[in-house]
Amino acid sequence: MVSSDVRRVVGDYVTLVRGTTYKGALVGKSGPALLGLGSIVPGGGFRTDFQTYGGDCPPELTLIPGDLYVSLKGATKDGKMIGSIARVPSFVTSGRITQDTVKLVFRDDPAPEDISYIHWVLRTPQYRAYCAGHAMGSAVVALSRSDFLKYPIPPASSATRVAVSLLDSIDNKIELNRRIAATLEEMGRTLFKNWFIDFNPVRAKAEGRPSGLPEVTAALFPDRLGEDGLPEGWSATADSIGLNIRQQILPTEVEPETPYVGLEHVERRKLALETVGRAEDVESHKAVFKRRDLLFGKLRPYFHKVAIAPVDGICSTDILVFRPQDGIPPAYLYFAFSADGFVAKASGAQEGTRMPRADWGFMRKQPMARPTPRVLAEFDNVVGPLIERILVAIEQIRTLTSIRDTLLLNLISGELRVKNPRNAVEAA
Numbered sequence: 001m002v003s004s005d006v007r008r009v010v011g012d013y014v015t016l017v018r019g020t021t022y023k024g025a026l027v028g029k030s031g032p033a034l035l036g037l038g039s040i041v042p043g044g045g046f047r048t049d050f051q052t053y054g055g056d057c058p059p060e061l062t063l064i065p066g067d068l069y070v071s072l073k074g075a076t077k078d079g080k081m082i083g084s085i086a087r088v089p090s091f092v093t094s095g096r097i098t099q100d101t102v103k104l105v106f107r108d109d110p111a112p113e114d115i116s117y118i119h120w121v122l123r124t125p126q127y128r129a130y131c132a133g134h135a136m137g138s139a140v141v142a143l144s145r146s147d148f149l150k151y152p153i154p155p156a157s158s159a160t161r162v163a164v165s166l167l168d169s170i171d172n173k174i175e176l177n178r179r180i181a182a183t184l185e186e187m188g189r190t191l192f193k194n195w196f197i198d199f200n201p202v203r204a205k206a207e208g209r210p211s212g213l214p215e216v217t218a219a220l221f222p223d224r225l226g227e228d229g230l231p232e233g234w235s236a237t238a239d240s241i242g243l244n245i246r247q248q249i250l251p252t253e254v255e256p257e258t259p260y261v262g263l264e265h266v267e268r269r270k271l272a273l274e275t276v277g278r279a280e281d282v283e284s285h286k287a288v289f290k291r292r293d294l295l296f297g298k299l300r301p302y303f304h305k306v307a308i309a310p311v312d313g314i315c316s317t318d319i320l321v322f323r324p325q326d327g328i329p330p331a332y333l334y335f336a337f338s339a340d341g342f343v344a345k346a347s348g349a350q351e352g353t354r355m356p357r358a359d360w361g362f363m364r365k366q367p368m369a370r371p372t373p374r375v376l377a378e379f380d381n382v383v384g385p386l387i388e389r390i391l392v393a394i395e396q397i398r399t400l401t402s403i404r405d406t407l408l409l410n411l412i413s414g415e416l417r418v419k420n421p422r423n424a425v426e427a428a
Helices: 112-121 125-133 145-149 158-197 200-206 330-337 340-348 373-409 421-427
Strands: 014-018 033-035 068-071 085-087 095-097 101-106 235-237 242-245 259-261 286-289 294-297 306-308 313-315 319-324 367-369
Touching (some): 095 101, 286 319, 294 330, 306 373
Parallel strands (some): 033 095
Antiparallel strands (some): 235 367, 242 319, 294 306
C-alpha cells in the first residue's frame, strides 16, 4: 500500500472519525478503554494508566488492538499533545474514542507493516515539528484536520522497512517489560494487603485457624488486634514509616541533562516510572530526589500518582519525596504509602479548593502499622526481590526507549545510526 516511489500524504491513506462526548459518571465503570487525551503520551504512545468507560460504545467509535487514533487538540498551551498518535495495544480488547480524539480509518485493506510504517512516521521528530508549526489557538492549541491529512508520508525504502520492523520489536519488548513490572507490583501489593491491611495472619492466629503460612513465619505475627484495629504492638503513624525529604534546588544548579519528574510523567496507580524530562526544560525551584526514593503526587492526590524513582534527579514541588525511616525496608514504604487507604486519607484533607494539595502535616499523623523487625525482614525477603526486578524492567524500558528515539530521528532518511540495532534491542 505504501508506495516505494510515490510521495503521498496522510489523507491518501486514511479518513478520520471523530469521537463524541461521554458521561463522566460512567468513567471507571466496567467497559472499553476510554481513548481520550489521557490515554496518549504527549508526542505519541499509549498510556497504560487509561480509564475504562461503562457507557455506550457505537461501532464507529470502537477501536481494537492495532488500531490508530490521534489527538488533534491539546489540554494545555504548550502544544505537546496536538497530533500525538497512539496504537491500541494487544492487552486492550476494545476502546472508545472521545470528542478529543479521532480514529484513523484506512481506505484500503493495508498490510500490518504498512500501518506500522505510518504509525512510526507520525512519531518522528519531523512530524512533531510539523505539528508545532501548524498549531492554532492560544488558550487551547489544536491541529486542523486539513493540516493533519496533508502531512507527507515519504516513500518506504528497504532501509525504512527494516527500521519499522525494529521499532515494532522495541514496542513489543517495552510492552513485555511493562506487563512484567505490573505483575510484580500486583504480587507485592497483594501480599502487603494480606499481611498489613487486612491482617489475615493475625486474624487467623486469633481465631485459632491456619493462616496458610509456614509455621516459622506465622509465629512472627501477634495473636490479637488492639483497640485501634492494628495488631498488638504495631501501632504507629505514617511518619514512623517514611521520612519527607525537603531539599530544593534551582534547575540551573544541576547539569542540563539531569532527570526531571513532573506529575505528567507519573502514571496513575503504577509504581514503575518510565519517562522523565530534563532539568534544562524547567524553571523555578525543584525538589531533589535520589534513586529508590518514593515520589508522591500531592496535587490532586486522588489521581493516585505514586512512583519509585529509578534515577537521581529533581522533581516538581507538587511531588512529595520520601525515604524509608531507619529499620523500614523500602518495599514496605512503597506499598504502605501507595495503598488505596493511605492515598484516600491524603485526599481527604487537602489544602486549596481548585487545585487541592495533600498536606504532609496531616498525612504524617495517620495511624499505620509498623510491624516488628522480624516481620518486616520476612516481608522484605519476599517482596524486596520483586522491587529489584521492577527496577530492572524500568531500566530496560529506558534503554529501549533511547534506541527507539534514535531510530525515529533517522526513520525518514532511512539511515540507521544505532550500531548493530537489532543486537542492541535483543541485549536490552
